Amino acid sequence: MATTNLVRKPSQPPASSAVGSVRRRLDLREKPQLWLVPAVFVVVVLGWEYGIALIGVDEYVLPRPSQVVDSLWRQLGDDQFWGHLWVTSQEALVGFVIGVGAALLLGTFISQIRIVEATLMPYIVAFQTVPKVALAPLFVVWFGFGLTSKVVMAAVISFFPMLVNVIEGLRAADADRIQMLTVFGASRSQIFRMVRLPSALPFIFAGLDIGIVFAILGAVVGEFIGAKEGLGYLLLQTNYNFDIAGMFAVLVVLSVMGLAAHFVIRLVQKRVAFWAEDTKVIGA
Amino acid sequence: MATTNLVRKPSQPPASSAVGSVRRRLDLREKPQLWLVPAVFVVVVLGWEYGIALIGVDEYVLPRPSQVVDSLWRQLGDDQFWGHLWVTSQEALVGFVIGVGAALLLGTFISQIRIVEATLMPYIVAFQTVPKVALAPLFVVWFGFGLTSKVVMAAVISFFPMLVNVIEGLRAADADRIQMLTVFGASRSQIFRMVRLPSALPFIFAGLDIGIVFAILGAVVGEFIGAKEGLGYLLLQTNYNFDIAGMFAVLVVLSVMGLAAHFVIRLVQKRVAFWAEDTKVIGA
Amino acid sequence: GGGADEGAAAGDGAKEAKVTFAIASAVIGPKEEVAVYAVAKELGYFAEEKLTVDTINADGSVAALQAVASGSGDITAADSGSVLGAAEKNVPVKAIGGLVQNWPWVMAVKPDSTITGGADLRGKKIGVISLASGSAPYARAYVKAAGLDPAKDVELLPVGVGAQAAAALKDGKVDMLALYTQAYAVIENSGIALKYLANPDIFTGIRSLSFSVGARDFEAKRDVYERFLRAAYKAMLFSAKNPEAAMRIGYKVFPQILAGKAVDERLAADTKSLTAWLKTATPASGTPEQFGDWGAISDQEWAKTQAYTKEAGQITGDVDLKKLWDPSLLSGANNFDKAAVLGKAATYTAG
């Protein structure tokens, strides 16, 4: 009953490349989100446009999408608007980098030395619970009315989610892997680089994802407190002018900013933490 | 050279219990945070009290701790204050439970069905980047002037960090463990309960930790917009009355609330995710 | 703008100075920053005084006072109640001139409402901006003046300003609103009709915004502040005479007011808002030609304001007005050529 097949198949059968080309064509079927996302968008927008009258919401409370688009269109044609966008992007981005960077450094430091964590963490939590908006005068005294106070606000708000995730992530490293490196004489910093950091990546990316959203929020809230430019200022201004459609146009722009940042972060994650993708089980 | 020791030691030698009692006594040495945290506190407070004049910060921008304590003392003796505290705690807690609960449910749903994630996630991110403070008027129109709008604010703000962590956490489950359960015929929901959820716990607790802090913030910001009671209202009131020390007393109370919640969450984590503690390497 | 022909500007010995004007609001709108700052800047009134003036936005009167007291700003137009509150807490501030002199708060109802005055208020809901804002004590005082108990006979609901307040009134969540006149102008501009209730006499003479500065370097900067006030009052007069021109100037200096819209689209509405604001900051009757004695606050007005502020809970005792109120700059501040300003206003066309 012995069966032997002596003809060795090539290890890359022609079928393989065929599959590749088929894949490229079937993108829409393999990634249905490519049409589902716009589809949902269209449904929501249409429902909003025509449903709004039915449920009796006033335009000055919730404008119709068509009005928002009108307003958005006008804004996009305005040089000032791009100035505001640029200012807020700058604040959010610089704040994000600072906040997230500080969280990464402090989180690393904290998670490596238990005693530092136990000592500092309560203060960090305590500080985070303080509504930063209430501290506005302090912020202004310390950081002035310029960009800095908004950058600080963005940094402070994006800091905490990142910190918690960094600490938790650095802790989540597999003990066996750490033991393995230890035996080969790895220093703390080598263990950190070779095991802890890679293991923490899913946590870190979650932190980045939350962080960028909060950095944008922070910049906007900072602008609420006292600013002469930026999308947050524009929000206040449109609201003050009873230009609710204009306000929603700004909100849409903020959303798009957040979305863009989110996709960039997820893209980087796929590149950097590739092994997590590859080890997934088929059909589970 | 064969050495054999035939006297079998009891598997629980008396030394073991002795070690236990020594441990209890050495608490301060084993957990130096028990004195380090208060020590840092004392240093910070003293530095603030006496250093504030040196760096030239005015009292009406940043009051001295003694003034804050005075004010706090007065507040604590006031029944109304406890009413405010109760209202905010309620809002924050209910908002936290709703936000975090929704994130858990939606995160579970989303992470189980890739297509749902790909379709919904952009909208969730987009919604999160919208500054809730700007939407406050809408919130109030929709949810009224009472507790609800603040609860919604707390829920909405604590939702996102939890969601991202839940999704990332449920994904982080070990593929081999899932395979193991699959072979034994586990349904999706069984895999979820038996592997995905436990594996996600470090992420979930990070999310809870961030979530509670943001829930308190959300409740306070909600009260900024339109409230008759609550610590956020008290902040506005003390600020309006130029009672800066009183305002800082409220901020201190908010911090303590955040801290208390943080410790409760970490305590629960230690109980629930005990195995992570036990597998840690000594000296690594 | 020309120099000497418009009156006694800064003397030859005056030094160039930089001044930061703290706007006590997070937004820029058709109010003091336009009528005072933008006009004075654009028409060269500041330049004539050898002043370079810049603005910052502080989130409310308290923040603005903190800013001037701590030196982040030099001068602000802040709510007099808050100024009194600051003085009581020993915040080093000084009031140096009045700005808003007519009571800016007023009650409004839907046009078809049956409420006509204080007597109809029992059991009603009043929408205030927030319970921690000037609008709440106003509503309470209004109710009290009608012989009702504000704690029992009415309910105050925080509804904010703008759309939120309008919606609350329209949906019947509140029966009336207690806002400032200019906030109503914004609501009316969006096409919502309102009916206003007359304020009882008790509110006449209570002061709202006043110019305030930090007390610590007050003596050193006396001269600078006088020059600022003079430019400011000149601008006020100009704006009172020609609000539309003032508004156009406002757009030029603060293009962000437009928030992406065209001047023509907004001008009418914004001019209406600015006019509403100007009415509160100029004598209740008379024409701009008759206006004078800019910035004066009588002892009686201070007493009334102080009593009201105490009632509102912003202060608990009496404030030493001698320390707080320094009217000594006003004579110099009023020393300018009214006719020149009025003439310019009458013929102004935006360049």
Added chain:
Amino acid sequence: MAIKATARRAQTSAPASVSESSWIEIGGLDKEYRPRKSAPTLALSDINLTVRRGEFISVVGPSGCGKTTLLKILAGLSPKTGGTVRIAGRDVTKPLPEVGMVFQAPTLLPWRTIFDNVMVPAQIQKLDLRRHRERAQQLLDMVGLGGFEQKYPHELSGGMQQRAGICRALVHDPAVLLMDEPFGALDAMTREYMNVELLRIWQASGQTIVLVTHSIPEAVFLSDRVVVLSPRPGRIAEIMPIELERPRDLSVMSSDRAGVYVDRIRRHFNAAGVID
């Protein structure tokens, strides 16, 4: 300590057309791994094998030849590239409920005690918990883990974890049992003892067993047939029926006939060159 075979075997209903003699059918099975980041690997090529109900099959072959891959395909965990795989007449496209598996790595859940780990299949399949708790206890006692029920996996040695994994695969008495080097981490003595116990359980229960092992004597001792795989890509080099009478005990292994089988299988390895 006798583990009683439960009567579940009889319940496994198969389509009438499935003859008992082709309980597991593998025809022309190919498997190629196509990782995203590196070159594809042909792991299995043209595997043909029919297993009758209640048969004990062992699979041997050099490291990396595709044994684990074969078991994973049988278990419905890994998709095949070509060919057919059927168990009890059903195409295997996902895990079938009547199949149990012992993994090459023990894969215990760190948040469950040993006992609760062993109970996982019973819990998943919602079987009578009381009866299966008893069975789990018997199995744990049998493999020498009595007294460790309430410990957590990281408190056990490698071999003890593997034994717990074996108990887990046996607790719900699956009709088909796939075992991937279940005794790899055990010392020779424990291993022999476990071999004997496994034979006893198999004989009492009538399970169909496919066992991957590195020990040729073990394969000969336990199996009805031994499948020898060639090095990568795994092909069937020989399927050798072991005609030693049952029941067998360890003394069989010192017999000449067993020795002949062992040598013959061993020759396959040498011929293949195994390494390098």
Added chain:
Amino acid sequence: MAIKATARRAQTSAPASVSESSWIEIGGLDKEYRPRKSAPTLALSDINLTVRRGEFISVVGPSGCGKTTLLKILAGLSPKTGGTVRIAGRDVTKPLPEVGMVFQAPTLLPWRTIFDNVMVPAQIQKLDLRRHRERAQQLLDMVGLGGFEQKYPHELSGGMQQRAGICRALVHDPAVLLMDEPFGALDAMTREYMNVELLRIWQASGQTIVLVTHSIPEAVFLSDRVVVLSPRPGRIAEIMPIELERPRDLSVMSSDRAGVYVDRIRRHFNAAGVID
């Protein structure tokens, strides 16, 4: 494919007082695990053992008797409860740089290719990367992983991962090599081949090796002395010198003298009753 021994051995400077004959000294070693949630386990009791420099020691014993525990203590990974452990005259309280280890589970880093995994020790100890890359490649070729250098661990079979783990332990040519069942996941042929290669490397390099194994013949074939541990708590039941002349080849194992050793060790297991 010859792996050249590097000259690093000579560098390992020991205090003058350490005689070559007591390179590793274990005296009265006790180890009790005290988990927080369950009862303590006495894993090792009164272990006394002296290993001379360059010696090849094997440790055998039933599953769960404390072999891994002993290696972990030697590696400085696990604290002892009592007694002394010294390597080259130094108390072992943390991992020593001249010690390398093969783990019972391969423990490769999933984010590194096989080649980079093997290079880990060289990278950690900042050794000459170019030379060690060559060595890593030679080792990988030797264990039959040539061509898999750029694959990631999850693309390898269990046995292939274990072989990569062995390469990793050898790449930096450590003076003391601790091996915890390094060949457990390998088929008999590959295993024998690896045994021969290990002997060759050991003879060329003069390493001191402590090997935990489940295979008694393997222990006899490789070792100067075999340490037999009793079941939990692990005590030394016997330390048996293996007086077979070196160099040895596989034919040694069919000799009667080897058989005598194997039988004698095996008797220890039977006496102990091993399982239940």
